Amino acid sequence: MGLTGKISSGVLVLILLLSLAAPLIVPFDPDAIDLDSLRQPPSAKHLLGTDNKGRDILARLLYGGKISISISLFAVLISMTLGLAIGLVSGYGGGKIDAVLMSFVDLILSFPAFLLAIGISIILGEGIHTVMVALSAVGWASFARLVRGYVLSLKESAFIEAARSLGCSSSRIILVHLLPQCIPLALVMAGLKAGGYILTEAGLSFLGLGATPPTATWGSMISASRVFINSAPWMVFFPGIMIAVTAVCFNLLGDALKEKYDIRIDREF
Amino acid sequence: MKGFIIRKLLLTIPLLVGITFTTFSLIKALPGDPVYSIVGERSSPEIIEKIRKEIGPDKSIVGQYGGYIKLLMQGELGRSYFTNRRVSDEIRVKFPNTMRLAFASMLIAAPLGVFLGFIAAKKRGGAADRLITLLSVSGISMPVFWSGLLLMLLFSLRLKLLPPSGTGGIRYLLLPAITLSLPAIATLVRVTRVTVIDIMDTPFIRTARAKGITESGISTIHIFKNAMIPVITIIGLELGSYLNGAVLTETIFGWNGIGRYAMEGITKRDYPVVMGCLLVGTLVFIFMNLIVDIIYHYVDPRVRVHGTDR
Numbered sequence: 059m060g061l062t063g064k065i066s067s068g069v070l071v072l073i074l075l076l077s078l079a080a081p082l083i084v085p086f087d088p089d090a091i092d093l094d095s096l097r098q099p100p101s102a103k104h105l106l107g108t109d110n111k112g113r114d115i116l117a118r119l120l121y122g123g124k125i126s127i128s129i130s131l132f133a134v135l136i137s138m139t140l141g142l143a144i145g146l147v148s149g150y151g152g153g154k155i156d157a158v159l160m161s162f163v164d165l166i167l168s169f170p171a172f173l174l175a176i177g178i179s180i181i182l183g184e185g186i187h188t189v190m191v192a193l194s195a196v197g198w199a200s201f202a203r204l205v206r207g208y209v210l211s212l213k214e215s216a217f218i219e220a221a222r223s224l225g226c227s228s229s230r231i232i233l234v235h236l237l238p239q240c241i242p243l244a245l246v247m248a249g250l251k252a253g254g255y256i257l258t259e260a261g262l263s264f265l266g267l268g269a270t271p272p273t274a275t276w277g278s279m280i281s282a283s284r285v286f287i288n289s290a291p292w293m294v295f296f297p298g299i300m301i302a303v304t305a306v307c308f309n310l311l312g313d314a315l316k317e318k319y320d321i322r323i324d325r326e327f
Numbered sequence: 328m329k330g331f332i333i334r335k336l337l338l339t340i341p342l343l344v345g346i347t348f349t350t351f352s353l354i355k356a357l358p359g360d361p362v363y364s365i366v367g368e369r370s371s372p373e374i375i376e377k378i379r380k381e382i383g384p385d386k387s388i389v390g391q392y393g394g395y396i397k398l399l400m401q402g403e404l405g406r407s408y409f410t411n412r413r414v415s416d417e418i419r420v421k422f423p424n425t426m427r428l429a430f431a432s433m434l435i436a437a438p439l440g441v442f443l444g445f446i447a448a449k450k451r452g453g454a455a456d457r458l459i460t461l462l463s464v465s466g467i468s469m470p471v472f473w474s475g476l477l478l479m480l481l482f483s484l485r486l487k488l489l490p491p492s493g494t495g496g497i498r499y500l501l502l503p504a505i506t507l508s509l510p511a512i513a514t515l516v517r518v519t520r521v522t523v524i525d526i527m528d529t530p531f532i533r534t535a536r537a538k539g540i541t542e543s544g545i546s547t548i549h550i551f552k553n554a555m556i557p558v559i560t561i562i563g564l565e566l567g568s569y570l571n572g573a574v575l576t577e578t579i580f581g582w583n584g585i586g587r588y589a590m591e592g593i594t595k596r597d598y599p600v601v602m603g604c605l606l607v608g609t610l611v612f613i614f615m616n617l618i619v620d621i622i623y624h625y626v627d628p629r630v631r632v633h634g635t636d637r
Contacts, residue, residue: 165345169605170571170612176593177605181356253468260470261575265593280473284579287476288484298473305468313464 063314066307073304077123086114088121089272097290107292109283115293119300122274126263127304129186129275130255133193134248140194141201142244146232148202149209160206166199175258179267186269189262193255201247204323205240212239242319249312250323253305260301276301331624335617342613350606351395357598364598365398367408374406404606405599407592414603418585422607424494425584428577429569431500432507437562439508440515445554447516448523449546459516466513475506475579492581503580507573511565518561522554556627560619567615571608 059067076083086104092112100107106115148159166174175192182188212218221235262268263277271278276297283293316323357364362379381394404414447459479502483491493499526532527550535545577586585604592600 161341161345165342165349168342168346168613168616169349169609170568172568172574173571173589173605173608176574176589177350177353177601180593180596180598180601181353257468257470261472264470264472264575265578265590267593277470280470280476284476287480291480294473294476294480298470298477301473302465302469306464309464309468 059314059318062310063318066310066314069303070307070311073123073300073307074127077120077127080117080120080124084114084117084120086117088113088117088274097286097293099290100292106296107290109279109293110286110290115279115296118274118279119276119296122276122279122297123300123304125186125269125273126256126259126276126301129189129193129259130252133190133197133255133259134252136190136194137198137201137251138244138248140198141247142205142237142240144198145202145205146209146236146240149206150213150228150232150236156206159202163199163202166196167203169196171196172258172261175262176265176267179262184267184270186273189259189268192262192267193258197251197255201244201251204243204247208240208243209236212236242315243321246312246315246319246321246323249308249315251312253308253312256301256305256308332621335620339613339617343610346609346613347396347399347606348392350602350609351392353605354395354598354602355391364602365403365405367406367411367597367599369408369411370406378403399606404603407600408597409595414599417588417600418603418607421583421585421588424582425570425573425577425586427500428503428507428573428582428584429566431504432511432569433562433566435504436508436511436515436565440512441519441558443512444516444519445523445546445551447520448527451524456520460520463513463516466509466516469509470575471506471510471573472575472579474509475503475576478502478506479579492579494581494583499580499582503573503576503582506579507569507576511569514565515558515561519554519558522557523550526550526553556623559626560623563615563619563622567612567619570611570615571604 080088090113092108095104095108095112097110098104098108098112104114104116106119109115109118144159144163148156175196178192178195179188182191218231218235221231226235259268259275260277260280263275264281266278266281268278269275271282279297280294283290283297287294315321354364355361361382362375365382366374366378368375378398381398382391383394386394402415404418406413407417443459443463447456450456479491482489482502489498489502491502532545532549535549540548571585573584574586574589576582577584578590581587585607589601589604589608591597592604
């Protein structure tokens, strides 16, 4: 993996470690309201300033990071598993199974992704799990589509032919021969998808469809501080930086993996 | 060509059934009486009765879905819980605004994105390429509601050059259009760059060079024309997604389009509004995809010859 790939995965690990170690790093409770220090600019005591309720922004960023990142990672894991399973079955099975599964995929892909995620979140009600479900319910389809296409191209290759003539069962061919071949593709997609999920999660919490207050997430922090943009810009600035840096790193990581495994993904997905 | 369009249109029908069935299921899944999820309790008894007749519990599920389709055919997307206005009327008023914003941002994004992508590809591996690539990765990674707020802070609140929010002429349009164009520029740069690099490696470019055609001639005639095909696709798809209402951007800048309307619906839990926007947005989206497919078919002879089942 190239230099950018290494740097971006390093930054991601750093952000994750800092978020997990938040209680050791900042002495403040992320939800503790302090009416004596409302909207203070960054200072030695509050490194990134405080918000409109006097809460320490650094603390909220780190605690919120744990939530935002784990939501995205879990959603990636779920969509990847679903996408692999359905893509493999559909691609290898072919025929009617393929037709049914792929028309379902087409249906989901024909919705504007963000609107569909909003619709699902509204029904499930706000909460961390809601966001995870909404992201994966929308996101698995493009995984499945790409995996299926790849499986179709592998299906005719000699090693699958050989396995079949040796008498391997379909499930053995899928699990032992095809699945490992799909892993690099799945990893590339996972990297790119994680970047997108960070943004979608932020968007959903910005709309108030994410974690319930006062729990901090990066998106909801921006949403709550919108009205103070002129008097306390740091309240908006820092959470956005965190979102952008994390998403950039995931995207660069995805690109680096793409180059490493020499995988082409047509169209942005 | 005609046969292709007709077949495409026919293929859209099962998709429409799927989409409406999904929104119907979402409405059924909402807490409370589905009738009130469509019109709200403040509606007149006649309207509530009319809706109940179509999708009420005394019908089978299939019958209820049929009733729902019938309501949609009559243009009945429901009534807002709070204003009691018809959602379809509101959307009709707001959609032109969304359209203006979508086209304005594409007007910024398309030339800029294609130009930068082209430069990056021509200087592949060089400093310009790396800078443009980094900028484009940042572009797709910045949340629009954040970049929008920062633009607003700089240009409206500090420099006082443009109004911070509202719907109106070009002065109001500029900031939201720029905000919305950022991710589109980034995507277009990526796609253009990859496409142009691919084309530069093909034998016909080498042939053109061997024939003694100038570099600029090769760029404009051979590369640019061929690169336009996937680029047009992306422009169409991005435009389609903007037309379904840029929820976040419109909200930030108070732009009176269907995106902000959807946002109002979300914050007030005004389900008919949200579901109406979801349905209309999706219809616009698949309509745009259809147009993209047809244009694609039209401009790329290769697709016409052997890729007919795209």
